[in-house]
Amino acid sequence: MQDEKQEYGEGTGMDTMRERFVTVTSRLLDEDPRLALVLAEISMDGFRPARQRHPDRVLNVGIREQLLVGVGGGLALTGLRPVMHTFASFLVERPFEQVKLDFGHQGTGGVLVSASASYDWPAGGYTHMAPGDVALLDTLDGWTVHVPGHPDEAEALLRHAYAAGDDKVYVRLSQLSNAAARPVGGLGLRTVREGTRGVVVAMGPTLDDVLAATTGLDVTVLYAATVRPFDDASLRAAARRAGADVVLVEPYLAGTSTAAANDALAEVPHRVLGLGVGRAELRRYGTVEEHTAAHGLDPAGLRQRITAFLDV
Structure with missing residues (x-):
């Protein structure tokens, strides 16, 4: 202990x-x-x-x-x-x-x-x-x-x-933390940064890495500290403003919210990429930071996958 x-x-x-x-x-x-x-x-x-x-x-x-x-x-x-x-x-x-x-x-x-x-x-x-x-x-x-x-x-x-x-x-709860707290009243998605060429949704302690990964990119960044129920209306509104391609970045299993996002955007032509923790077991346990990088959730890994998917 x-x-x-x-x-x-x-x-x-x-x-x-x-x-x-x-x-x-x-x-x-x-x-x-x-x-x-x-x-x-x-x-x-x-x-x-x-x-x-x-x-x-x-x-x-x-x-x-x-x-x-x-x-x-x-x-x-x-x-x-x-x-x-x-x-x-x-x-x-x-x-x-x-x-x-x-x-x-x-x-x-x-x-x-x-x-x-x-x-x-x-x-x-x-x-x-x-x-x-x-x-x-x-x-x-x-x-x-x-x-x-x-x-x-x-x-x-x-x-x-x-x-x-x-x-x-x-x-x-997580050992990982963003540098600053965000307002969590209302329990929905909040706009952190606005752009016109896609939407990136950061959930919980992934926000700082997402912001670092999208620096200089023309994309909207949304933040969620409450992930269920999923905020369908806010995602639809952001997708209509910023383009309907969406990247979800979650601190748990990759693709966990992909179905929810697809349901939210059912009437909007769109693509969704779910990023998160991979299914393969990493047997060399190492450090938290090493796990984050191995799953591609550090700024460098995120930027590579986000730019390739959104073509920005």
Whole structure:
């Protein structure tokens, strides 16, 4: 666990998305008696003070991820607003049946908050990588998915998720971060840069690399920190203004949002290129930066593929 703490900056004074999650959730547990937190050891150190104050609403089930989600579903049936947290691979992939049944089938709501998204902790190996998490949730109905690109965005979206009645929400936290936060109110696509020869959509922590990759190019850049529901109207409007060729840059499995973009542009002649994490397993785990480059998501890799597709 020590390596995990060092990787995420715990105890170093760094304000990561995961640390912001601990701070905000601990505070809101004091303020909202409906909020409950279920952990599977991960981040337990950060929540010890909150657990001491609220032993009935901060539960640690140990490394039992199916139980993590099952307990959350049970708490939801009692009227509480459950927050379930662990690594993305253990929160969405391993207990997928429980996510499908205990929330979808039972008609309950809750908030899944992940850490270690696509390849954020390479030292953890492939067991701790989940680039297919958003695509997997796309097979279920009614999930809102937030992909913040900065700790300030993470705080705003966490607060929104906790207050969202009985909705089903997934908040995908990352070790990667853009240099500055963007407004995330309204939960749709926002225009960051305008151009006339195509649209590039950057999702979550990919924005800085997309902006660097498109420097000097005559393209519109849109930003999304909330990716589900997909903002059909904003993409259609941008495509009509800037040309209907669209590049999607996602910090998870390449092509995850391609179908959504195609549906949004069904009445507009268009092409869509989906960029993201590849399906091939990279067995030399290396660093986060090396994974980003290997998947072609660094500025050089993005620029090459964007310019070739949009012919700019």
